[in-house]
Amino acid sequence: MYKVFFEDIAVGDVQKFGSYEVTREEILEFASKYDPQPFHLDDEAAKHSVFGKLCASGWHTGAMMMRMLVDHVKATGAASMGSPGLDEIRWLEPVFPGETLSVETEILGTRESKSRPNIGLIKAAYKTFNQDGTLKMTAISNYMILRRPK
Template identity: 60%
Template sequence: MPIYFEDLSVGDTETFGTYTVTREEIVEFARQYDPQPFHVDPEAAAQSPFGGLVASGWHTTAMTMRVLVDGFLARAATRGALGVDELRWYDPVRPGDTLSARSEVLATESWSDDYGKADVRVETRVEDDVVCSMIGLILFAKRES
């Protein structure tokens, strides 16, 4: 059964997914979208403030989306999003890190006769450490639409 707007309540939380990051994908993503030395060159990265190769924050956000789709959105009656608020990258993601996500419904409101909007905080974690967070402004179909 899909998750519809009416199924959401403020305060609902869920933890889901795992995604293990590889050195190769960090470099591949960065070469195409964020070719800074600490994302693409292990030697230069070793001399950076990070002390080694790290994923681009944009890559971290993209991997978060993968975990979010696999663990939550694929079984929800979502109809897209209006954007994200408060995107933050707290700690770098490194090769070998395994990401998971935690969602929390912060607010819900009727958007139209057919859709409702939920503000959902998503925290990306490596073990117990939050490495990224954002608030997705997600549209969900209403059950009766």
């Protein structure tokens, strides 16, 4: 079932993946449920905001990044066991309807779990770009991955 384990991952590894088209409809739907600020819901209000036009919530951008990450984990067969959380998240540029996002990851650190011998812990940096290569969001996360069975 799994193809990629803790032992297959090294500090400095970089992967690029994903393609997620951002739609106006999805921006409105997400914002109406989770971040109902005017610049995420109303074109006229957004025009008068610092963003200049309707844009995605930063939390929505994170959710889109997460979707691409999970799709990548499934496609590669990585033995991911979830995450204890983020160390950092930065929304650098607004995300607008019509953009297409992708992700780049870099492994920053690896260590064996002290409490769970079958788990490895990974620290990774994530960068989310649009189709023009503009950096939109960064995050640093920790995640758990199974060690290769003996």
